[in-house]
Amino acid sequence: MIEPFFFACFPIVIYNNNMNKLINKKSLGIVISLIFIAIIVHQVDIGKTIQAFGRMNPLFILPIIPIYLLSFVIRAYRWKTFLSGNNLKFMSLLSSIFIGFSLNCVLPARAGEIYRAYFFSKKENLNKTKVFTSVILERFFDGFVLFTILVAVIYLVQRSALFSNIAYLAGLIFLGGLGALMIIVKLQESGNKREKVKSFLIKIGSNRENAINKAFSVLNSFFDGLKTLDSYQILLKIVFLTFIVWLLEGSVVFLVIKSFGIDITYLGAFLVLTITAFSSLIPAGPAAIGPYQWGYIIALNAFTVQTELAFAVSIVNQLILILIILSAGLYFMWKDHITINEKVIEEELNWN
Numbered sequence: 001m002i003e004p005f006f007f008a009c010f011p012i013v014i015y016n017n018n019m020n021k022l023i024n025k026k027s028l029g030i031v032i033s034l035i036f037i038a039i040i041v042h043q044v045d046i047g048k049t050i051q052a053f054g055r056m057n058p059l060f061i062l063p064i065i066p067i068y069l070l071s072f073v074i075r076a077y078r079w080k081t082f083l084s085g086n087n088l089k090f091m092s093l094l095s096s097i098f099i100g101f102s103l104n105c106v107l108p109a110r111a112g113e114i115y116r117a118y119f120f121s122k123k124e125n126l127n128k129t130k131v132f133t134s135v136i137l138e139r140f141f142d143g144f145v146l147f148t149i150l151v152a153v154i155y156l157v158q159r160s161a162l163f164s165n166i167a168y169l170a171g172l173i174f175l176g177g178l179g180a181l182m183i184i185v186k187l188q189e190s191g192n193k194r195e196k197v198k199s200f201l202i203k204i205g206s207n208r209e210n211a212i213n214k215a216f217s218v219l220n221s222f223f224d225g226l227k228t229l230d231s232y233q234i235l236l237k238i239v240f241l242t243f244i245v246w247l248l249e250g251s252v253v254f255l256v257i258k259s260f261g262i263d264i265t266y267l268g269a270f271l272v273l274t275i276t277a278f279s280s281l282i283p284a285g286p287a288a289i290g291p292y293q294w295g296y297i298i299a300l301n302a303f304t305v306q307t308e309l310a311f312a313v314s315i316v317n318q319l320i321l322i323l324i325i326l327s328a329g330l331y332f333m334w335k336d337h338i339t340i341n342e343k344v345i346e347e348e349l350n351w352n
Contacts, residue, residue, distance in 0.1 A: 029108030029285040036282075036290030040297065044308045052260070052312035060259035061320065064252050068324050071248035072097055075138075078241040082134040082228055088124060095332035096120035102329025105287045105322050113139075119338075133225025140181065142277075143174030145242045149250075150274040157267050158302050163275065170278050185229045249273060256317040257300075264303055275299040276314075292318055 076094040100116025117135045121128035147170045154163050228234055253276075254269035279295025280288035296314035297307055305313075333339075 033285035033290035036294050048308035049311050052309045055260045057259045060255050068252050071245050074245050098328040098332050101325045127221045129221035130225040140178045141242045146274045147171050153271045182229050185226045272299040
């Protein structure tokens with residue numbers, strides 16, 4: 001079994017609007033990834049891991065590709081619901097998601113999510129703070145649904161103190177965060193009261209009027225982005241779409257595991273899905289390499305799958321997803337005539 005002591009450091013990534021700071025975290029992320037990989041490699045027989053790759057039946061890739069691509073179509077439709085935009089172009093939503101996910105594969109700390117919000121707001125002439133707020137809400141709803149799935153799987157399939165602790169921490173983060181946002185929506189001050197506060201602050205700090213105006217502009221846009229939470233009908237629709245997204249993602253995990261001839265139930269695959277999703281929140285290098293494998297291994301170990309085989313399956317699963325995402329992302333970059341490099345990302349994401 002892979003030692004689970006690193007879970008004590010389980011964090012949620014807090015995005016910073018200064019891309020310089022995110023880029024400077026690349027080295028730290030790579031170090032974290034290398035630490036996880038070193039721990040795994042230390043506890044596996046590399047020869048047996050290499051042999052395990054030969055167990056895969058490549059024919060399983062055929063259904064995996066359309067299922068995974070369909071999950072992004074649902075993500076785009078869900079994002080449109082978050083933004084409450086009937087006039088938003090669906091292909092623009094879809095291309096922005098693929099480009100953002102592609103950058104997540106090569107940048108640390110899920111920086112692609114920030115670029116996605118900026119790129120789409122610029123492309124569709126939308127308020128970037130409102131769009132970024134919708135991306136944050138996506139992550140909270142993803143976490144909420146994954147937490148719900150994990151609790152159900154623990155109860156129905158695999159009870160474990162480690163998995164229960166993971167569920168507890170995930171619930172604390174995502175249920176707590178989502179609950180706090182909903183309370184903010186219900187209790188937020190009216191726009192008029194915010195204007196009075198702004199006027200008061202400008203009066204006592206006239207030399208900072210521009211900074212105060214900018215701060216309140218961002219605050220108003222943030223509240224505007226949270227209005228989605230004020231409609232129970234929209235909330236139910238978003239939760240339903242989120243469940244569909246992760247049902248498709250879980251189906252992909254199930255097919256990858258079955259391609260190695262491993263005897264696992266459909267529900268069992270969702271344990272692997274949820275644990276890898278939460279372990280990937282650890283701020284590692286691009287694509288969460290290292291923590292992803294660690295989560296995959298401890299989940300499959302619960303079904304008495306050998307660590308070497310679990311390691312091989314995790315590598316194949318992640319590689320398939322990365323190749324699909326990068327292929328789609330590069331296609332949309334070519335289609336939209338987008339050239340992306342680190343300098344461009346840094347300039348475009350400097351929102352100050």
